[in-house]
Structures are given as C-alpha cells and as structure tokens.
Amino acid sequence: MRTSKEGFVFIYEKIKNHPVFKNNSTRKQLPISHQLALTLECLGSVGKFVQNFQVGQGTVIGITRRVIEAINYYESYYIxxxxxxxxxxxxxxxxxxxxxxxxxxxxxxxxxxxxxxxxxxxxxxxxxxxxxxxxxxxxxxxxxxxxxxxxxxxxxxxxxxxxxxxxxxxxxxxxxxxxxxxxxxxxxxxxxxxxxxxxxxxxxxxxxxxxxxxxxxxxxxxxxxxxxxxxxxxxxxxxxxxxGKDDIVQYVNWIKACCILHNMLSQLKDSWAELSEE
Known part of the structure; x- marks a missing residue:
C-alpha cells in the first residue's frame, strides 16, 4: 500500500460518508477502513491478487468497485x-x-x-x-x-x-x-x-x-x-x-481513481520524493 498513515486517514475521511457504503441488505460490509486498505493494496499491486486479506475474489471485486466509486466522486475536485x-x-x-x-x-x-x-x-x-x-x-x-x-x-x-x-x-x-x-x-x-x-x-x-x-x-x-x-x-x-464495451467503464474508473489519488496525495506530498527517483 503506497501511502503513509496520514495519507490513508486523509482518503478515509474523504470517502467514509459516501452512500455506496450504506448497506440495506442482511449481509454486512467489511468496515470501510478495511475496504479502503484492500482497494489501495489492489491499486498498488502488479501481477498478483491480494494475498493478505482473507476474502474471496468476488468479494474483492465488489469492495474495489465500491471504494473506486467513492474515490471517483471527487474527480471534479482533484482532476x-x-x-x-x-x-x-x-x-x-x-x-x-x-x-x-x-x-x-x-x-x-x-x-x-x-x-x-x-x-x-x-x-x-x-x-x-x-x-x-x-x-x-x-x-x-x-x-x-x-x-x-x-x-x-x-x-x-x-x-x-x-x-x-x-x-x-x-x-x-x-x-x-x-x-x-x-x-x-x-x-x-x-x-x-x-x-x-x-x-x-x-x-x-x-x-x-x-x-x-x-x-x-x-x-x-x-x-x-x-x-x-x-x-x-x-x-x-x-x-x-x-x-464487452461496458467493461471499458470499469477500466476507466480504475485509472481515474488512481489519478485522483495521485493528485490527492500530492497535496500532502505523500510518498512523492522516493517515487520520483525510481
């Protein structure tokens, strides 16, 4: 997860009240902080699926889509x-x-x-x-x-x-x-x-x-x-x-979420120094 504790808390505070996390079904969602941590792990990982969370692939897909939707709410604010x-x-x-x-x-x-x-x-x-x-x-x-x-x-x-x-x-x-x-x-x-x-x-x-x-x-x-x-x-x-054509939307949403996080964390100067040297 390529962000500091301060960066994580900043993102969490931004998304925690998004309606996508309001669950009307009998099946409870994971805590929002866990969903965010899992999503950041997915966004920051290459060539592998999340291994440090004991959840199934279908659950991971649902979680990442929810968190990405919440992050993308801020597109007009950050991009x-x-x-x-x-x-x-x-x-x-x-x-x-x-x-x-x-x-x-x-x-x-x-x-x-x-x-x-x-x-x-x-x-x-x-x-x-x-x-x-x-x-x-x-x-x-x-x-x-x-x-x-x-x-x-x-x-x-x-x-x-x-x-x-x-x-x-x-x-x-x-x-x-x-x-x-x-x-x-x-x-x-x-x-x-x-x-x-x-x-x-x-x-x-x-x-x-x-x-x-x-x-x-x-x-x-x-x-x-x-x-x-x-x-x-x-x-x-x-x-x-x-x-199919509709799946392109999932790619676009994923990419835009990464760009929003890029700008969001740049305001905190979070992790930029070492990454700019890589």
Missing amino acids: KWPNHNRRREIYQVMKEEGFEGCIGFIDGTTFPLYQKPAWQGEVFFNRKKNYSLNAQILCDCDKNVTAITTGWPGSCADSMVYRNMGLFNNPDRFFDKGQFLLADSAYPLNDHLIPAIWAPAANSHINTDFNFCLAKSRVQNEHAIGILKGQWASLIEMRLQLH
Whole structure:
C-alpha cells in the first residue's frame, strides 16, 4: 500500500460518508477502513491478487468497485483544468524556462492488459506488441494531473486520441489567448500545442537547441506518469476482464481513481520524493 498513515486517514475521511457504503441488505460490509486498505493494496499491486486479506475474489471485486466509486466522486475536485488564476501561475513558472504562454504538458501512455481482451482483442494490440489502453495525460508544472482521456484501444495513435479531445475541438474553453501545451513530436502543431520538431528539420542547430529545451521542460509530464504508475502499480498490468464495451467503464474508473489519488496525495506530498527517483 503506497501511502503513509496520514495519507490513508486523509482518503478515509474523504470517502467514509459516501452512500455506496450504506448497506440495506442482511449481509454486512467489511468496515470501510478495511475496504479502503484492500482497494489501495489492489491499486498498488502488479501481477498478483491480494494475498493478505482473507476474502474471496468476488468479494474483492465488489469492495474495489465500491471504494473506486467513492474515490471517483471527487474527480471534479482533484482532476480539474487550471482556472484563469492558476493558468497565470503556471504561465509565470514556464516563462522562466523560456516558454512564455505554456500552461501544461500532454503526453500519451499505455496501460497494458494482462491478457488479450475477449472483445475486439486485435484493436487493443499496440506497436509494443502487447494489449493495452491508450491514455492522454495532461499535467502542470507541479506534476498534478489536470486532465485525462482514456479507454481508447492501445492501437490508437496519440495524435488521433488528442484530436477527439475537447481541448482540441473547443480550445476557447481551455486556453486564453497565447496559451499552449508542450508535447512530443507525435502531436500536431496548432495555436494551442507546440510539439517537438521532426527530423530532418530537427537536425538544424537552432531546432536541436529548441527540442532540447522543450524536452527538458516536458519531462515533468514523464515524471508525473512515472510517479502515477510507480505508486499505483496495477496500471503496469491491469487485471480486469474485458468481455464487452461496458467493461471499458470499469477500466476507466480504475485509472481515474488512481489519478485522483495521485493528485490527492500530492497535496500532502505523500510518498512523492522516493517515487520520483525510481
């Protein structure tokens, strides 16, 4: 369980009154603290099921879904696009790095699946020769996740998923004039996104210097994703079933819960120092 005692208590206090824990059946739920501990163990474990709790697999599934639902209640509180004032703060930080107008970063990542999905398995097969979901993760200069889009098959290109996001199709809702994101060369250049420069143009001296500076700033996003997967290691090999389109929702809920916890614990600076070095 990749959190401190203080972090655990903080999460518990947030979720303990959620109606999902109000049981009207004759079968009592485990104490909420036990359900939370089991769920955090599941979210933070890779390639194995929980071994330290004497409960069956079906019970574990029910518990994790309840706790994830309670955590995801706070999505709009913890995964939120920076408001005007926060964008100005990020703007000032990035101005000092030479990217005046930058308010964040976008990067694609994949969340591997432990087996081929029973539903349309081929479309989840990616260029790294495994089955996965694609995710677009945006973060700020403090490594907080500001937006995430996931649920797309791993075979989808980052640029294609980006073109289906609201910030591409309705940029006025997200950016003030002159504001933009930094990205790698997989993304298209536009008024609100500046990617690294492709070769052969990248080979010129001035463009090489530009790409170096961009990569130095954009590494914040790579670090954020690394911390996310380091703390919530289930994202390294997701062990949910995928038998139909509706099951994608369970994956999305799982991933979003991890991102909410990432931001929630970042406010406490919980476990970040050692994870950022891994």
